[in-house]
Amino acid sequence: MNVEVVAVGTELLLGQIVDTNSSWIGEQLALVGLNSHFQTKVGDNLGRIVDTLSRALERSDAVIVCGGLGPTQDDLTREALAELAGEQLDEDETMIDTITAMFGERGRRMPMNNLNQARKPASAEFIPVQPGTAPGLVLPLQKGVVYAVPGVPWEMKEMLSGYVLSDLSRRSGDPAAIASRTLRTWGESESGLDELLAPRMAELDQLGNPTLAFLASGVEGLKVRITAKAADTATATSIVDDEADRLRTLLGPLVFGTDHDNMESAVLAMLEARGHTLGVAESLTGGLLGSRLASVPGASAVFRGGIVAYHPEVKQQLLDVPVGPVVTETVALAMARGACARLGTEVGLATTGVAGPDALEGHSPGTVCMAAVWPGGEAAITLKLPGGRQQVREFACISVLDLLRRRLMTDDA
Amino acid sequence: MNVEVVAVGTELLLGQIVDTNSSWIGEQLALVGLNSHFQTKVGDNLGRIVDTLSRALERSDAVIVCGGLGPTQDDLTREALAELAGEQLDEDETMIDTITAMFGERGRRMPMNNLNQARKPASAEFIPVQPGTAPGLVLPLQKGVVYAVPGVPWEMKEMLSGYVLSDLSRRSGDPAAIASRTLRTWGESESGLDELLAPRMAELDQLGNPTLAFLASGVEGLKVRITAKAADTATATSIVDDEADRLRTLLGPLVFGTDHDNMESAVLAMLEARGHTLGVAESLTGGLLGSRLASVPGASAVFRGGIVAYHPEVKQQLLDVPVGPVVTETVALAMARGACARLGTEVGLATTGVAGPDALEGHSPGTVCMAAVWPGGEAAITLKLPGGRQQVREFACISVLDLLRRRLMTDDA
Numbered sequence: 001m002n003v004e005v006v007a008v009g010t011e012l013l014l015g016q017i018v019d020t021n022s023s024w025i026g027e028q029l030a031l032v033g034l035n036s037h038f039q040t041k042v043g044d045n046l047g048r049i050v051d052t053l054s055r056a057l058e059r060s061d062a063v064i065v066c067g068g069l070g071p072t073q074d075d076l077t078r079e080a081l082a083e084l085a086g087e088q089l090d091e092d093e094t095m096i097d098t099i100t101a102m103f104g105e106r107g108r109r110m111p112m113n114n115l116n117q118a119r120k121p122a123s124a125e126f127i128p129v130q131p132g133t134a135p136g137l138v139l140p141l142q143k144g145v146v147y148a149v150p151g152v153p154w155e156m157k158e159m160l161s162g163y164v165l166s167d168l169s170r171r172s173g174d175p176a177a178i179a180s181r182t183l184r185t186w187g188e189s190e191s192g193l194d195e196l197l198a199p200r201m202a203e204l205d206q207l208g209n210p211t212l213a214f215l216a217s218g219v220e221g222l223k224v225r226i227t228a229k230a231a232d233t234a235t236a237t238s239i240v241d242d243e244a245d246r247l248r249t250l251l252g253p254l255v256f257g258t259d260h261d262n263m264e265s266a267v268l269a270m271l272e273a274r275g276h277t278l279g280v281a282e283s284l285t286g287g288l289l290g291s292r293l294a295s296v297p298g299a300s301a302v303f304r305g306g307i308v309a310y311h312p313e314v315k316q317q318l319l320d321v322p323v324g325p326v327v328t329e330t331v332a333l334a335m336a337r338g339a340c341a342r343l344g345t346e347v348g349l350a351t352t353g354v355a356g357p358d359a360l361e362g363h364s365p366g367t368v369c370m371a372a373v374w375p376g377g378e379a380a381i382t383l384k385l386p387g388g389r390q391q392v393r394e395f396a397c398i399s400v401l402d403l404l405r406r407r408l409m410t411d412d413a
Numbered sequence: 414m415n416v417e418v419v420a421v422g423t424e425l426l427l428g429q430i431v432d433t434n435s436s437w438i439g440e441q442l443a444l445v446g447l448n449s450h451f452q453t454k455v456g457d458n459l460g461r462i463v464d465t466l467s468r469a470l471e472r473s474d475a476v477i478v479c480g481g482l483g484p485t486q487d488d489l490t491r492e493a494l495a496e497l498a499g500e501q502l503d504e505d506e507t508m509i510d511t512i513t514a515m516f517g518e519r520g521r522r523m524p525m526n527n528l529n530q531a532r533k534p535a536s537a538e539f540i541p542v543q544p545g546t547a548p549g550l551v552l553p554l555q556k557g558v559v560y561a562v563p564g565v566p567w568e569m570k571e572m573l574s575g576y577v578l579s580d581l582s583r584r585s586g587d588p589a590a591i592a593s594r595t596l597r598t599w600g601e602s603e604s605g606l607d608e609l610l611a612p613r614m615a616e617l618d619q620l621g622n623p624t625l626a627f628l629a630s631g632v633e634g635l636k637v638r639i640t641a642k643a644a645d646t647a648t649a650t651s652i653v654d655d656e657a658d659r660l661r662t663l664l665g666p667l668v669f670g671t672d673h674d675n676m677e678s679a680v681l682a683m684l685e686a687r688g689h690t691l692g693v694a695e696s697l698t699g700g701l702l703g704s705r706l707a708s709v710p711g712a713s714a715v716f717r718g719g720i721v722a723y724h725p726e727v728k729q730q731l732l733d734v735p736v737g738p739v740v741t742e743t744v745a746l747a748m749a750r751g752a753c754a755r756l757g758t759e760v761g762l763a764t765t766g767v768a769g770p771d772a773l774e775g776h777s778p779g780t781v782c783m784a785a786v787w788p789g790g791e792a793a794i795t796l797k798l799p800g801g802r803q804q805v806r807e808f809a810c811i812s813v814l815d816l817l818r819r820r821l822m823t824d825d826a
Contacts, residue, residue: 011626013449014439014443015437016628017630019435019436020431025428026425027428037455038453041452048451055468071603072604107796111604286712287699287703287704288707291704294723295802295803300724303699303724304724305722305727306699308693308700308703308707308718310703310712310716310718311713313717314717344727389708390708
């Protein structure tokens with residue numbers, strides 16, 4: 001089954017927004033084993049949207065059209081579907097109630113043009129997952145099926161994951177089941193991983209199933225994705241399980257988690273298993289470390305809080321850091337200890353350094369001192385991290401978490 | 414003149430790489446006043462590349478095809494151009510020398526397959542700017558012109574800026590210059606803005622120049638983009654300036670900045686102008702507010718730090734919040750005052766609430782209490798914010814910053 005993606009929006013053509021939606025959809029389609037041969041961006045022009053969709057339906061079995069479902073005059077995807085179906089757009093009373101209720105819940109006045117979003121061609125159905133005020137549409141046509149989803153990424157993703165992908169799989173009737181798992185790694189380059197896994201990859205090239213793929217993900221580390229195909233899901237999953245065990249043995253402590261784990265969730269889980277609580281003290285990361293920890297559901301069982309000591313006086317007054325230079329491992333350790341003391345935790349992490357663009361205390365941007373303290377130990381490192389201001393801060397967060405993770409693993413061994 | 418962009422590469426369809434090249438090219442085309450109605454991504458398949466290019470040439474005057482110029486077997490753009498021209502690919506002796514010399518200069522062995530890059534159809538010319546080993550091609554056809562450039566972003570950009578864009582302008586014969594400006598707004602829905610600006614948009618529809626576009630940017634608010642065309646850049650800029658002034662009058666305090674401003678930088682600039690320093694106290698945002706403030710270059714002149722009081726005990730011990738429920742405006746105000754006291758600042762901001770997925774103290778996820786205190790005033794609000802855990806936290810950050818911004822503007826008035 002071939003599925004094509006059409007992204008609607010003049011702002012995409014003008015480069016005001018990078019179309020990350022199509023990339024994400026392409027990745028999801030590949031994961032469920034659906035082919036995707038074309039992706040098109042088209043502006044807010046009814047004739048051109050209809051042309052693009054017609055052309056896509058000629059050569060593919062299904063089309064996902066993303067964007068143009070807002071309430072304003074330049075939101076034309078509904079009109080395009082009506083033209084494809086040869087039908088008019090009619091208001092749906094139930095959907096009017098739904099949208100009105102959504103505005104009511106949020107305590108906001110509903111502009112009348114939002115009722116546009118309740119219109120649909122008779123042969124289309126609303127997608128039963130509706131995270132925002134814009135309902136999605138599914139329109140079965142003689143030549144194939146069109147799914148219209150909003151361009152707002154989180155709304156689009158909820159509709160795809162909650163409805164469109166499974167509906168496509170159902171329609172495709174492909175008896176092959178696919179299972180995949182991603183091992184998350186940190187601390188080795190792509191070529192380094194390639195060397196470690198080369199013998200196993202040569203074996204898998206012979207076998208043909210499962211397959212491995214590397215995915216360089218910047219500050220998220222390197223992902224190793226295992227994909228297996230089999231007659232049923234249980235068999236595919238079992239192949240993936242076996243391969244994951246084998247690769248974990250080969251990669252050792254480089255692997256910090258699987259699939260939706262991230263470094264924060266991995267470290268929080270290790271601490272929760274030990275019954276420890278965590279506090280952080282941040283200078284150049286400015287709250288990013290705490291924010292990443294707090295973004296893990298259930299973080300509150302472990303993470304008590306943090307001190308963002310951006311100004312040197314705050315380091316001294318709240319974290320008992322001595323007056324003097326701040327880009328040192330000694331300061332990082334004092335901050336981590338100060339976090340434990342102030343926040344009443346057993347474990348403390350700290351970052352201090354130079355995010356840039358200017359140098360500080362003679363250190364170039366990217367110089368970061370990090371420290372971890374835990375019952376029975378403490379550690380500090382200085383790294384020279386690559387990239388701009390934001391990237392340095394993100395690398396600093398994952399690096400200090402990995403510092404703690406590795407040391408706790410060593411303590412266990 | 415209409416120019417279409419085609420990006421070649423199976424990795425783009427699979428979402429392994431986000432196609433930022435097309436967005437960048439789209440932006441450059443708009444800046445020189447060239448229209449761009451379609452952008453297509455196609456995989457490494459000769460038939461589909463030829464189909465896509467043929468279709469693009471039917472409806473546009475020029476096509477920029479990006480990628481597929483490497484030395485390996487899956488680099489098929491040269492073959493596609495040969496098929497479009499109805500010609501064979503011939504090796505060009507001069508280009509063989511050029512590529513061989515490039516490898517020599519870098520002290521690297523040249524794999525023989527790099528000679529593939531010296532092949533071209535007879536009626537195509539090499540693009541005279543060649544930053545890497547992959548030469549670009551320009552192929553004039555009866556129906557239009559095709560430019561083939563590499564997919565490596567820096568090589569593509571040098572070829573576009575150094576040759577393709579000026580060659581296109583020369584061919585189009587259009588002397589028009591373009592200027593644009595984006596007004597950043599917060600606090601009104603897209604349809605609400607549409608209502609406020611409807612009369613002016615009707616006038617502009619008559620005039621035809623400048624044009625307005627709305628860009629919903631989620632937690633970044635709504636952008637209103639003004640674009641003007643004129644005989645020269647100075648005139649276009651002056652048209653944009655006048656329109657921006659007019660829209661600011663219509664939109665009032667909804668506008669918080671222009672172009673590269675964001676809410677953080679806007680608030681920091683207001684506080685710096687007043688000589689005030691800022692501290693934050695965060696519960697559900699977990700450090701995100703501090704992190705966003707710290708991401709503004711030069712933030713340290715205003716932003717002193719924050720207290721991430723994730724656990725209720727930390728709120729009590731570090732921020733003097735009374736024991737009791739934490740999702741209240743009273744607690745938010747106490748936290749903001751506590752931030753000022755602990756961090757030694759004149760201005761304090763605070764967030765507390767329910768990020769989800771579970772309810773807390775009987776409040777559903779998305780319920781957020783926010784407070785701001787400043788010399789001469791304080792304010793608190795409770796909002797019900799949409800979306801998942803991360804989005805609620807991002808909305809909370811921009812909302813509390815906007816609360817302070819609006820109140821400071823009112824104080825000024």
